[in-house]
Amino acid sequence: MAKKAVATLHxxxxxxxxxxxxxxxxxxxxTGAYIFDEQMVRNEDVQNFFKK
Structure with a gap:
């Protein structure tokens, strides 16, 4: 049942x-340690995100 309910939302x-x-x-x-920068960006702006 849960799969059907989730599928109908999309x-x-x-x-x-x-x-x-x-x-x-x-x-x-x-600190010099590595951190992760996570964001939701538009598909058109993906390349610009990684250039920064």
Missing amino acids: EGSKEGRSYTKVIKMVKSPK
Whole structure:
């Protein structure tokens, strides 16, 4: 039952598919340790996210 309920939520809406979760590993200036920067960005802006 749960799978059918979840599947019906995405049936009519395609707006959620225009976003992508991106994860970038960056070095912290304070400690020097690596941290992960996670964001939801539009599909068109994925390349710009990684260029920063």
